[in-house]
Amino acid sequence: MKKIVSLVLSVLMVATLLVGCGNKTETWTVTCPWAPSGVAAMVSQKAASLSTEYSKDIILVADAIKGDAATVNTWVASTKASDPELVFAGEGLFSITSILDPAKLQFTYDDFTYVENLYSSIFVMSADTKLGIDSIDSLKAYLEAGNEVSIATNGATGSEAFLAASLIGAMGYGDQLKLVAYSSAAEAAQAVSRGETNLAVSHQSQILETYQQGGVTMVCAFDAEDIADGPFAGVEGVGKHGYPFFRNRCFIMARSGADANKVAALKALYGEILADAEVADWLSNTMLLEVDTMTEEQVLEHIENVKNIVNEYYDLVAN
Amino acid sequence: MLEYIGPALQQLFTIENFLWMNVGVFIGSIFAAIPGLSVILCIILFLPFTYKMTAIPGMMFLLGIYCAGGYGGSVSAILINTPGTPHAATTMLDGHPLSQKGRTKTALRAALYASTFGGIFSALALLFLAPQVAKIAAQLGTAEYFLVCLFGLTIIAGISGKSLIKGIISAALGLLISCVGADPLTGYDRFTFGNVRLYMGLDLAICLIGLFALVEILGKAEGKVGPLKLDTSKIKTEDKITKEEGKRMILPAIVSSIIGVIIGIIPGTGASMASWFSYDRAKAMSKHKEEFGHGSIEGIAAAESANNAVTGATLIPLLTLGIPGDGCVAIMLSALMINGLNPGLSLFTTQGDIMYAIMIGLIFVNLFMFLQGRYLTDLFAKIVSVPQEILTPIIVMFCFAGAFSVNKSYFDVVVILVFAAIAWIMKKLDMPTVPILLGLVLGNMTETNFRRALLLTDGSFSIFVSSWYCIAFLVLIIGAVSMIVINKMKEGKKGEAN
Amino acid sequence: MKDFIKNMEEKLDSMGAKLAKKEIKIPTDLAAAIVFFILGIVLMLLVPSQVTVGKDEVVSGAAFPTYLCYIMIGGSVLVAAQNILKMVRKEPVETKTINALVEIKALIIFGILVVFWLICNLTELFVLGALWCAVAFLLFFRCKKKSYYIITVAFAVGIWAAFRFILNVNF
Numbered sequence: 005m006k007k008i009v010s011l012v013l014s015v016l017m018v019a020t021l022l023v024g025c026g027n028k029t030e031t032w033t034v035t036c037p038w039a040p041s042g043v044a045a046m047v048s049q050k051a052a053s054l055s056t057e058y059s060k061d062i063i064l065v066a067d068a069i070k071g072d073a074a075t076v077n078t079w080v081a082s083t084k085a086s087d088p089e090l091v092f093a094g095e096g097l098f099s100i101t102s103i104l105d106p107a108k109l110q111f112t113y114d115d116f117t118y119v120e121n122l123y124s125s126i127f128v129m130s131a132d133t134k135l136g137i138d139s140i141d142s143l144k145a146y147l148e149a150g151n152e153v154s155i156a157t158n159g160a161t162g163s164e165a166f167l168a169a170s171l172i173g174a175m176g177y178g179d180q181l182k183l184v185a186y187s188s189a190a191e192a193a194q195a196v197s198r199g200e201t202n203l204a205v206s207h208q209s210q211i212l213e214t215y216q217q218g219g220v221t222m223v224c225a226f227d228a229e230d231i232a233d234g235p236f237a238g239v240e241g242v243g244k245h246g247y248p249f250f251r252n253r254c255f256i257m258a259r260s261g262a263d264a265n266k267v268a269a270l271k272a273l274y275g276e277i278l279a280d281a282e283v284a285d286w287l288s289n290t291m292l293l294e295v296d297t298m299t300e301e302q303v304l305e306h307i308e309n310v311k312n313i314v315n316e317y318y319d320l321v322a323n
Numbered sequence: 324m325l326e327y328i329g330p331a332l333q334q335l336f337t338i339e340n341f342l343w344m345n346v347g348v349f350i351g352s353i354f355a356a357i358p359g360l361s362v363i364l365c366i367i368l369f370l371p372f373t374y375k376m377t378a379i380p381g382m383m384f385l386l387g388i389y390c391a392g393g394y395g396g397s398v399s400a401i402l403i404n405t406p407g408t409p410h411a412a413t414t415m416l417d418g419h420p421l422s423q424k425g426r427t428k429t430a431l432r433a434a435l436y437a438s439t440f441g442g443i444f445s446a447l448a449l450l451f452l453a454p455q456v457a458k459i460a461a462q463l464g465t466a467e468y469f470l471v472c473l474f475g476l477t478i479i480a481g482i483s484g485k486s487l488i489k490g491i492i493s494a495a496l497g498l499l500i501s502c503v504g505a506d507p508l509t510g511y512d513r514f515t516f517g518n519v520r521l522y523m524g525l526d527l528a529i530c531l532i533g534l535f536a537l538v539e540i541l542g543k544a545e546g547k548v549g550p551l552k553l554d555t556s557k558i559k560t561e562d563k564i565t566k567e568e569g570k571r572m573i574l575p576a577i578v579s580s581i582i583g584v585i586i587g588i589i590p591g592t593g594a595s596m597a598s599w600f601s602y603d604r605a606k607a608m609s610k611h612k613e614e615f616g617h618g619s620i621e622g623i624a625a626a627e628s629a630n631n632a633v634t635g636a637t638l639i640p641l642l643t644l645g646i647p648g649d650g651c652v653a654i655m656l657s658a659l660m661i662n663g664l665n666p667g668l669s670l671f672t673t674q675g676d677i678m679y680a681i682m683i684g685l686i687f688v689n690l691f692m693f694l695q696g697r698y699l700t701d702l703f704a705k706i707v708s709v710p711q712e713i714l715t716p717i718i719v720m721f722c723f724a725g726a727f728s729v730n731k732s733y734f735d736v737v738v739i740l741v742f743a744a745i746a747w748i749m750k751k752l753d754m755p756t757v758p759i760l761l762g763l764v765l766g767n768m769t770e771t772n773f774r775r776a777l778l779l780t781d782g783s784f785s786i787f788v789s790s791w792y793c794i795a796f797l798v799l800i801i802g803a804v805s806m807i808v809i810n811k812m813k814e815g816k817k818g819e820a821n
Numbered sequence: 822m823k824d825f826i827k828n829m830e831e832k833l834d835s836m837g838a839k840l841a842k843k844e845i846k847i848p849t850d851l852a853a854a855i856v857f858f859i860l861g862i863v864l865m866l867l868v869p870s871q872v873t874v875g876k877d878e879v880v881s882g883a884a885f886p887t888y889l890c891y892i893m894i895g896g897s898v899l900v901a902a903q904n905i906l907k908m909v910r911k912e913p914v915e916t917k918t919i920n921a922l923v924e925i926k927a928l929i930i931f932g933i934l935v936v937f938w939l940i941c942n943l944t945e946l947f948v949l950g951a952l953w954c955a956v957a958f959l960l961f962f963r964c965k966k967k968s969y970y971i972i973t974v975a976f977a978v979g980i981w982a983a984f985r986f987i988l989n990v991n992f
Binding site for chain 3: 485496506509514516537540541712715719733736754778781
């Protein structure tokens with residue numbers, strides 16, 4: 005018995021020492037504060053799986069802790085500038101929560117160092133097929149006739165809710181809008197296809213199946229121009245009609261004060277991963293996203309744009 | 324269905340999946356065999372491990388624990404006349420007497436064969452019935468879902484213990500706890516007391532560790548600790564199930580498996596009810612009624628096949644409607660959702676390959692349960708003898724490590740301590756804690772669908788009778804409530820008569 | 822050392838014996854009704870300050886918790902009424918014996934758990950807390966077998982190592 009116990013302890017200690025011994029490769033944990041099934045977590049996982057192919061010095065490990073602001077609060081509080089830790093943050097935190105519920109955020113943009121933005125996603129609006137709404141003009145005509153519109157969104161105060169409010173509000177029919185929050189994008193898509201709501205706003209990938217089965221018609225895309233390719237090619241962009249829009253982006257951030265050389269190495273690594281043909285193909289064909297590397301100036305501009313929209317249509321979303 | 328089988332088999336047949344199945348079956352057998360430890364506790368303790376896995380290995384691991392729990396409880400029931408799990412009490416009625424006749428191995432083998440048969444029967448029922456139920460589920464809207472939740476809440480009657488009203492009060496507490504965090508329809512905070520950690524609400528797994536696992540540790544204050552004295556030499560006897568006995572097991576095993584599946588589909592009923600009901604049926608049908616209670620092989624076959632036939636069936640309402648069939652699968656809901664598998668709706672289409680892999684995997688879980696039961700039963704019996712002095716701190720360490728690892732925060736450890744204290748007080752007041760679990764699971768879904776339904780109709784309750792599904796669910800609810808009232812009245816009369 | 826331990830154990834035994842005699846019988850249903858009645862009232866009073874309500878909500882976020890408080894209060898009143906009626910009729914009511922020794926022991930276990938949390942939280946080293954847990958529980962059970970201490974301590978290190986290095990939980 006004693007021999008067995010001694011053996012177990014020795015093995016444990018040796019294993020601990022071996023793991024503790026440093027080597028040159030640095031493992032960076034990339035925390036995604038949203039559901040592991042979400043778009044950001046999946047992209048992070050994909051990037052992490054390729055990190056060893058493109059770098060001998062950096063290993064990326066994707067982690068998803070659903071908690072939104074709470075997860076990022078914890079991350080900021082427990083992460084030092086020297087820690088090999090990265091976190092995702094998007095316009096939801098910097099532009100929406102910061103205005104709607106600033107008490108929830110125990111951080112500001114200054115607590116981070118920007119590394120890279122991996123992708124951008126164009127939100128789309130779909131409609132119940134029975135209504136015959138398949139363009140911005142037909143939506144406008146429907147509203148002009150005095151009809152109220154219920155719009156299914158994923159979450160009560162997320163990007164989708166603000167995009168829906170900004171479009172209907174900018175058309176001048178804010179008082180005819182009823183936002184109906186669902187707990188997932190899949191539920192919101194089902195709701196519009198069943199006719200429970202008139203419209204829904206979602207990522208393209210989340211409505212694709214319902215659209216292909218003829219459950220919904222497409223109304224518009226929240227972008228400057230029409231969607232150029234893919235299954236939603238031709239869906240018109242609201243920007244063309246002068247309505248507000250923004251794309252969904254999720255920035256990878258390090259803690260402020262992080263070593264500039266390491267940040268540059270990480271940015272370069274992400275750049276290489278995103279340039280990989282397989283990744284680009286997966287992002288555009290499977291996830292219906294666009295590779296979208298950005299400079300910090302562009303990021304700040306994006307945050308400011310969304311903030312303006314949130315401030316303008318605040319009353320329509322948060323009654 | 325067929326289009327998913329190929330990709331599902333591809334996803335299922337990995338070394339990782341089969342390894343986790345076996346680890347789950349092994350751990351589940353041990354936990355179920357040790358009286359005082361439960362399958363639900365085991366699933367709670369090991370749930371955080373699955374957060375790091377993908378959906379299929381995670382579910383295979385938990386299903387391994389869950390299914391083995393169905394069989395494991397019979398080991399101590401047969402050997403020491405103490406059921407390792409509540410549903411094994413029925414097995415004990417005939418298992419232990421048979422063991423006392425010097426036929427321990429026969430009793431254990433009968434339990435194992437019946438468990439495996441029931442388990443595979445149930446897995447096949449899941450495979451063929453779940454997709455059909457899912458098709459109906461896809462047509463359900465917000466109003467229908469609210470009524471499904473309401474129907475789910477009638478489970479309280481089955482899990483309240485002596486007092487239905489106390490069960491309702493406990494469920495109300497669980498539902499109130501589910502309100503903590505951001506309001507799902509408006510995003511405003513509720514009951515957060517300004518604490519940032521509470522904005523996302525309380526994690527189900529965290530609450531359960533406190534309510535069910537840590538409270539068991541506090542319970543050590545009540546009892547004496549000591550190893551269980553098991554005579555493992557009993558297992559090494561040379562007795563066998565005879566051909567005649569084998570034939571006699573077939574009919575009760577088939578009938579009990581059917582009963583187990585039907586009872587399993589109805590949320591809130593559970594394995595114990597299936598075992599007792601099947602045992603009663605088997606006795607009524609048997610040509611050897613006099614043997615029941617004195618070591619009847621048919622009794623063992625009926626009880627064990629029924630309680631294992633529940634395992635797959637309880638997953639049907641879980642996967643298709645999000646309504647857990649019992650406490651164990653309620654916890655599995657976390658493992659599914661952490662992997663983005665939201666029950667109901669499009670689960671069987673968009674994630675069809677994963678779903679079918681899990682359902683087919685359940686058949687293999689039962690096969691491995693059979694193999695481990697066949698060759699490792701004496702090992703399980705030896706592990707059952709682990710001293711409580713060693714087991715107790717180990718369980719605490721798992722509780723703390725598990726709670727921390729969910730959100731990587733020691734705040735969650737405080738939460739489990741608070742819930743342990745609540746559960747302890749409730750234990751002292753004879754308040755059932757399982758309805759809290761039900762409230763926690765169904766709370767958000769019930770409230771969100773109720774409010775959303777009224778939002779869609781500007782406050783008109785007519786939405787709750789707007790479809791045939793709504794009317795069907797209303798009839799089911801009225802039927803269930805009537806049954807509960809009639810049963811309670813009967814119980815009251817019986818009480819008065821006694 | 823052995824004498825010291827023996828003395829300690831004797832003292833504890835005599836204290837335990839005295840505490841074990843201290844018992845009170847409580848009518849569980851009535852006690853539960855009072856506790857949950859008070860809890861229901863407190864929670865209902867907290868709703869206005871803890872739940873923000875929007876202007877035009879069809880069913881506000883406060884409605885559901887308020888209904889639940891009503892159910893809790895109503896249920897408690899029913900249980901209490903049933904119990905009082907039984908008492909008046911001199912019918913037997915559900916009771917439970919609360920033993921001082923059991924409750925003190927439970928408090929000690931709870932104390933061990935709180936210290937476990939404190940050690941982990943302050944040092945950010947789970948393994949230290951786990952070692953405390955292993956030793957504290959064995960002492961609580963008055964375990965004298967060295968092998969048990971070695972096995973439990975090995976498990977403490979093993980569990981930490983499994984979470985730390987296999988599951989990558991940094992604690």
